[in-house]
Amino acid sequence: MIKRILIIAQLAGLSIITGFSQAINKIGLDSFFNALQKHNLSMGSLVISKGGTTIYSKTIGYSLIEENEKIPSTLKTKYRVGSISKMFTSVMIFQLIEEGKISLDMTLDKYFPGLPNAGRITIGNLLNHRSGLHDYTEDPHFKEWMDKPKTHEELLGIITNAKPDYEPNKRASYSSSNYLILSYIIEKICGQPYKDVVDKRIISKIGLEDTYYGSKIDVQKNECFSYRFINNRWQKQTETDMSIHSGAGSIVSTPADLTKFIRALFLNKLISKKSLTKMTTLIDGYGMGIFTFPFLSKTAFGHSGKIEEFSTNVRYFPEDSLAISYCANCQVYSKDDIMDEVLNIYFNIPHHIPTFEPVVLNGSQLEKYVGEYSSSQMGIKVLCTKDNDVLKLETKGQLFILEALGDDKFMNKRYGYFFEFKPSTNELIIKETDNSYYLKKGE
Numbered sequence: 001m002i003k004r005i006l007i008i009a010q011l012a013g014l015s016i017i018t019g020f021s022q023a024i025n026k027i028g029l030d031s032f033f034n035a036l037q038k039h040n041l042s043m044g045s046l047v048i049s050k051g052g053t054t055i056y057s058k059t060i061g062y063s064l065i066e067e068n069e070k071i072p073s074t075l076k077t078k079y080r081v082g083s084i085s086k087m088f089t090s091v092m093i094f095q096l097i098e099e100g101k102i103s104l105d106m107t108l109d110k111y112f113p114g115l116p117n118a119g120r121i122t123i124g125n126l127l128n129h130r131s132g133l134h135d136y137t138e139d140p141h142f143k144e145w146m147d148k149p150k151t152h153e154e155l156l157g158i159i160t161n162a163k164p165d166y167e168p169n170k171r172a173s174y175s176s177s178n179y180l181i182l183s184y185i186i187e188k189i190c191g192q193p194y195k196d197v198v199d200k201r202i203i204s205k206i207g208l209e210d211t212y213y214g215s216k217i218d219v220q221k222n223e224c225f226s227y228r229f230i231n232n233r234w235q236k237q238t239e240t241d242m243s244i245h246s247g248a249g250s251i252v253s254t255p256a257d258l259t260k261f262i263r264a265l266f267l268n269k270l271i272s273k274k275s276l277t278k279m280t281t282l283i284d285g286y287g288m289g290i291f292t293f294p295f296l297s298k299t300a301f302g303h304s305g306k307i308e309e310f311s312t313n314v315r316y317f318p319e320d321s322l323a324i325s326y327c328a329n330c331q332v333y334s335k336d337d338i339m340d341e342v343l344n345i346y347f348n349i350p351h352h353i354p355t356f357e358p359v360v361l362n363g364s365q366l367e368k369y370v371g372e373y374s375s376s377q378m379g380i381k382v383l384c385t386k387d388n389d390v391l392k393l394e395t396k397g398q399l400f401i402l403e404a405l406g407d408d409k410f411m412n413k414r415y416g417y418f419f420e421f422k423p424s425t426n427e428l429i430i431k432e433t434d435n436s437y438y439l440k441k442g443e
Contacts, residue, residue: 023348024048024055024056024346025345025346025348026056028345028353029046029056029058029342029345029346030058031353031355032341032342032345032353032354033046033058033060034060035353035354035355035356036060036333036338036356037060037061038356039356039413040229040234040330040332040413041229041332041333041356041413042060042061042328042330042331042332042333042338043060043061043062043073043227043328043329043330044059044060044061044073044079044311044326044327044328044329044330044331045057045058045059045060045073045074045075045077045079045254045255045326045327046058046059046255046324046325046326046342047075047254047255047256047258047259047323047324047325048259048322048323048324048342048346049256049259049260049263049322049323049324050320050321050322050323051321052260052263052321054256054259057075057255057256059072059073059074059075059077060073061073061329061330062224062234063077063219063222063223063224063225063329064219064224064225065225065227065234065236071219073224073329074222075254075255075256076210076222076254077222077223077224077254078210078221078222078223078224078252078253078254079223079224079252079253079254079310079312079327079328079329080214080226080240080242080249080251080252080305080307080308080310081249081251081252081253081258081305081307081310081312081327082249082304082305082306082307082310082311082312083176083179083248083249083303083304083305083306083307084251084253084258084303084304084305084312084314085179085245085247085248085249085250085251085305086176086179086247086248086249086289086303087261087262087265087289087290087302087303087314088198088202088247088251088261089179089182089183089186089198089247089248089289090127090179090182090279090288090289090290091201091202091265091270091271091279091289092186092197092198092201092202092247093123093127093182093185093186093289094271094272094275094278094279094288095201095270095271096186096189096190097275098271098272098275101189102123102185102189103123104122104123104124104127104278105122105123105124106122106123107119107120107121107122107123108121108122108123108126108131108181111181111184111185111188112156112181112184114156114160115133115156115159115160115181116132116133116159116160116163116164117131117132117133117164117167117168120167120168120169121133121168122168122169123182123185124288125168125169125178126178126179126181126182127178127182127279127288127289128172128283128286128287128288129172129173129174129175129178129286130168130169130170130171130172130283130284130286131164131168131175131177131178132164132165132166132167132168132170133159133162133164133165133175133177133178133181134159134162134163134164134165134175134177135174135175135176135177136155136158136159136162136176136177136180137176139158139162146238146240146241146244147238147239147240147241148241149241149243149244150241150243150244151243152184155180155244156181156184159177159180159181171284172283172284172285172286174286176245176248176249177248178248179247179248179249179289180245180246180247180248182247183246183247183248184246186247194213194246194247194250195212195213195250198213198247198251199212199213201270202261202270205269205270206260206261206264206269206270207260208253208257208260208261209257210222210253210254210256210257211251211252211253211254211257211258211261212251212252213242213250213251213252214242214250214251214252215242216239216242217239223252224329225237225239225329226307226308226309226310226329226330227309227329227330228309228330228416229330229332229413229416230414231414232414234330237308237309238308239308240307240308245307249305249307253327254327255314255325255326255327256325258312258314258323258325258327259314259316259323259324259325260323261314262301262302262314262315262316262323262325263316263321263323265316266301266316266318280292280301287301289303290302290303291303291304293315293339295340295343295347296347296349298317298319298320299317300315300316300317300324301315301316301318302314302315302316304335304336306433306434309329309330309331310327310328310329311327311328311331311335311433311434312325312326312327312328312335313325313326313327313335313336313338313339315339322346324339324342324343324346326338326339326342331433332413332416332433333418334418334431334432334433334434334436335433335434337418337431341353341354352407354405354409356405356411357405358403358404358405359404359405359406360389360404361389361391361404362389363386363388363389366386366389366391367386368421368423369384369386369391369408369421369423370384370385370386371384371426371441371442372384372441372442373428373439373440373441374439374440375437375438375439375440378437380395380437380439381395382394382395382428382430382439383395384428390402391404391410393412393419400412400415400417402419408420408421408422408423409421416432416433417430417431417432418430418431418432419431426440426441426442427439427440427441428440428441
C-alpha cells in the first residue's frame with residue numbers, strides 16, 4: 001500500500017507551544033506540505049495563529065520562476081487574495097452603517113439609478129448576494145480584457161447591459177458585481193479612492209504591515225506571480241489589471257496579515273458586536289461578506305479567494321481563538337482539501353497524511369472502478385475503463401490516465417484532477433482546484 005505517515009498523538013511527534021494546551025503536530029504538517037512541494041501540487045504559505053500568536057508557519061515553492069532564475073517564497077511573500085477582499089469591503093460598509101451614512105435597506109438607485117432593478121436592490125441584497133445582478137467576471141469577453149484597465153463607468157456598463165439572473169431577493173447566488181458596486185458606493189460616501197479608504201479604516205487601524213490595494217506585480221516588493229503546472233513545467237499566468245476588481249478582489253496580503261485581520265474582526269476592533277452578528281447571519285448559505293465552514297462539531301467563519309492561479313483561504317474558529325490562512329500562487333491540489341488536511345492534523349483527527357506517492361494496482365484490483373458514472377443534475381457523464389493495469393477515464397472526448405494513490409484515490413497531475421472512488425456506494429468524486437463533482441455509477 002501507499003506509504004503514508006500515521007498521525008499518533010505522542011509527545012515525541014508533537015511540538016508543544018508554550019502557554020497553550022493545544023499541541024501542534026509540526027511533523028505531520030511539515031510532512032504534508034513537503035509532499036505537496038515534492039509533487040508540484042501547490043506553492044504557497046500557511047500561518048496558524050491561536051490567541052493572536054503564530055504557532056505554526058510554513059512556506060513552499062517560489063514567488064518567481066524564470067528560465068534562469070527562481071526566487072523561493074518566504075513568509076513575507078505577498079499574494080493576491082481575490083475574493084477575500086470582499087470581507088474588507090463588507091467591514092467598511094458596516095462601519096458606514098454604524099456612522100449613520102448608509103443602511104442595509106437603502107436601495108441602489110440612490111447611488112446608481114441606471115443599474116437594473118436599482119430601485120428594488122438594497123445594500124443588504126448586495127452584501128448577501130441576493131441582488132440578481134449578473135457577475136461581470138462571467139462576461140463572454142472577460143478573458144480578452146481582464147489584463148487591461150477599466151473605468152468605473154465601463155464596468156458599470158457591462159453590468160447594466162447584462163440581463164439580471166433573477167429578481168432581487170428571490171434567491172442567492174455568488175456575484176462579484178455586488179461587491180464591485182459596494183466598493184464604488186464606499187468611494188462616493190467617503191470621497192476617496194477605495195485603496196485610501198481601506199488603508200485608513202482597516203489596514204492602518206489594526207497594523208497590517210503587508211496588506212494593500214494591489215497594482216502591477218512587483219517581485220522587488222516581495223509580491224509573487226501565479227503559475228499553472230502544465231506538461232511538467234511551471235507556466236506564468238496573465239496578470240489581471242487590478243482596476244477591474246476594486247473591493248471585489250484587489251487586495252494583496254500575506255497569511256499572517258489575514259489571520260490578524262479576521263481575529264480583529266471577531267474581537268470587534270473593526271465593527272461592533274451587533275454588526276458582526278448581522279455579517280455572520282446566514283441566509284441560504286450566505287452571510288454578508290463571510291461564509292461558514294463546518295468541521296466536525298466546530299464551525300469556522302471566513303472566505304476564500306481565486307484570481308488567476310492565486311488561491312486563498314482564511315478561517316476563524318471563535319471558540320478556539322484559532323485563525324488559519326493559506327495563500328497559494330499555484331494550486332493543483334484542491335485548496336479546500338489542503339485546509340481540511342491542516343485541520344485534521346491540527347485537531348489530531350486519527351488518519352493518514354497523504355504523501356501522493358503513486359502505487360501500482362493490477363487489473364483485478366482496478367476492476368471495481370470500471371463502469372459509467374454520471375450526474376443528471378450537472379449533465380456530466382464519464383466512462384471508466386481499464387487497459388491491463390492502467391485505469392482510464394473518458395468524458396466529452398477527453399481521455400485521462402489515472403495514477404493510483406491508494407485507498408480508492410487517483411490523480412491526473414497533468415490536468416490537475418483528483419478522483420476518489422467509493423465502490424461500496426458506487427460513487428465517484430472528481431476534484432479540481434475549486435470544484436468537486438459527485439457522480440453515481442449507472443445513474
